[in-house]
Amino acid sequence: MEKTTLTEKGIAEFNVEEIRRNFPILSTKAHGKPLVYLDNAASSQKPQVVIQKLVDYYSSLNANIHRGVHYLSQKASQEFDDVRVKVQEFINAASEREIVFVRGTTEAINLVASSFGRKNLNAGDEVLISAMEHHSNIVPWQMICEERKAVLKVIPMNDRGEISLDEYASLLSSKTKIVSIVHTSNSLGTVNPVKEMIRLAHAKNIPVLVDAAQGIVHTVIDVQDLDCDFLAFSGHKMLGPTGVGILYGKEKQLEDMPPYQGGGEMISSVSFEKTTYNEIPFKFEAGTPNIADVIALGTAVDYYKSIDRNAAFEYEHYLMTECSRLLAEIPGVRLIGTASNKASVVSFVIDNVNAMDAGMYLDTMGIAVRTGQHCTAPVMQQFCIPGTIRASFMFYNTIEEVHALIEGVKKAIKLLK
Amino acid sequence: MSVLDLEKEIIEDFELFDEWEEKYQYIIEIGQKLPPLDDKYKLDENKIKGCQSSVWLHAYAKDGLVYFEADSDSTFVKGEIALLIKVLSGQPAAEVVNAPLAFIDTIGLRQHIAVTRANGLSSMIKQMKLYAVGMNSKQ
Ligand SMILES: Cc1ncc(COP(=O)(O)O)c(C=O)c1O
Numbered sequence: 001m002e003k004t005t006l007t008e009k010g011i012a013e014f015n016v017e018e019i020r021r022n023f024p025i026l027s028t029k030a031h032g033k034p035l036v037y038l039d040n041a042a043s044s045q046k047p048q049v050v051i052q053k054l055v056d057y058y059s060s061l062n063a064n065i066h067r068g069v070h071y072l073s074q075k076a077s078q079e080f081d082d083v084r085v086k087v088q089e090f091i092n093a094a095s096e097r098e099i100v101f102v103r104g105t106t107e108a109i110n111l112v113a114s115s116f117g118r119k120n121l122n123a124g125d126e127v128l129i130s131a132m133e134h135h136s137n138i139v140p141w142q143m144i145c146e147e148r149k150a151v152l153k154v155i156p157m158n159d160r161g162e163i164s165l166d167e168y169a170s171l172l173s174s175k176t177k178i179v180s181i182v183h184t185s186n187s188l189g190t191v192n193p194v195k196e197m198i199r200l201a202h203a204k205n206i207p208v209l210v211d212a213a214q215g216i217v218h219t220v221i222d223v224q225d226l227d228c229d230f231l232a233f234s235g236h237k238m239l240g241p242t243g244v245g246i247l248y249g250k251e252k253q254l255e256d257m258p259p260y261q262g263g264g265e266m267i268s269s270v271s272f273e274k275t276t277y278n279e280i281p282f283k284f285e286a287g288t289p290n291i292a293d294v295i296a297l298g299t300a301v302d303y304y305k306s307i308d309r310n311a312a313f314e315y316e317h318y319l320m321t322e323c324s325r326l327l328a329e330i331p332g333v334r335l336i337g338t339a340s341n342k343a344s345v346v347s348f349v350i351d352n353v354n355a356m357d358a359g360m361y362l363d364t365m366g367i368a369v370r371t372g373q374h375c376t377a378p379v380m381q382q383f384c385i386p387g388t389i390r391a392s393f394m395f396y397n398t399i400e401e402v403h404a405l406i407e408g409v410k411k412a413i414k415l416l417k
Numbered sequence: 418m419s420v421l422d423l424e425k426e427i428i429e430d431f432e433l434f435d436e437w438e439e440k441y442q443y444i445i446e447i448g449q450k451l452p453p454l455d456d457k458y459k460l461d462e463n464k465i466k467g468c469q470s471s472v473w474l475h476a477y478a479k480d481g482l483v484y485f486e487a488d489s490d491s492t493f494v495k496g497e498i499a500l501l502i503k504v505l506s507g508q509p510a511a512e513v514v515n516a517p518l519a520f521i522d523t524i525g526l527r528q529h530i531a532v533t534r535a536n537g538l539s540s541m542i543k544q545m546k547l548y549a550v551g552m553n554s555k556q
Contacts, residue, residue, distance in 0.1 A: 031529065
């Protein structure tokens, strides 16, 4: 997808003040200072409508679903089922049967690694991931590879944080059983050429899982256009509540996989002799689901629909670009992750300044950033650094907040060097 | 000076500041002044577990008193250590073991730092007291 930059007029017209009023937490304080929240890649803040939905659910809708004939249960079931359709439309899936509710990205990947892996991985087979994966797209594959005596292979990246498509293509072999790749890196900001990567894998009949934990927040994702086999993302990073996420899987892939967990909801008949499983997606949703948070996730999707997403993403891109440009001008600051296609995330280190000390000093000024490895230890190993300071933007952030960060970094250098 | 008097001195120093930002700056300044630990003591066995940053603690006894020296890759942690050293280093072992260290809460340190850092601070205190317990029982 071509990235266009917003014209100055477009940025001026993006009414961030109006948007900020929808997010109550943005007008609170941290250590007595106005909050500058730049840790969005870890978790986004929630609009009032999402918070209210949770309150409303427990105040007037709460009941278990799909099992009651009574009024509340039917109403709750209806709202719950509607969210599946909302999510289907949000990512343009072909059918609502392809939307599985899970706890988050981590559970989605574990589900595929376990169910797909048990069925398809045998000794000597290969799973292909990249050098910039989040631990949640490394460890589940390591676990199943160890169990099935399969091999985990890693696509390398260059020192800008980019994957080479040639190297990737050369790693795809008849032994490769699945590719699992991050859409947008949470520690480097790199947006990978996933569509092209999927095309190359499919040319060899290899399915692809896309970790869109960050991608879904900063890009319009159309799973039919991407043609990915699986897509994983978390509600809490996209304005929704914690504890709920989505696994999208192509109907055929989901049909072919054995269930992940056993229990209620996922069965169609149970006897001590034989149990038959429910159809997809219910086959993968054992037990009472996270009803309240699923319903509130539906409200987060509605919120996205109510704003101009493309304008919001371009505005975020403007904030990220400005932040990178201003940081790069500060002597002693080194940006980590300088891919040509990036979203939201600005990671950096400061010469002779401990990242955690700097992050903590920014915190005293009310500025929330994250410091450390960001659950991507191998990335830090490649760059030979203990960790980075990371600012990550959402469309409710402002250019003034970018400037506050820059001033804070300058103060930190003065104090800590 | 006694442990309690030294704690009181720290509390009075911090009363000069209203904001956490100023207190933080002060802790950094103290940390920058902490004398470096000789490299020969930067051994794995002197490393404190439970700290996010690397912290080395070296303890020794002289004339019946316990002395501490320490270092870290984080200046803030060095500042925390410097405060603990000011209060505990050069005290009788029994004083170290029984030191209340209430100043940490009074100056607002524990309330402002992240949980991981608070755990690191607790590990440091525990380690200092463990050394003192060991020396106490030897004496
Ligand atoms: C790229 C990426 N993948 C996976 C995850 C894991 O998401 P969750 O902790 O919500 O399961 C994250 C979140 O930090 C992420 O940024």
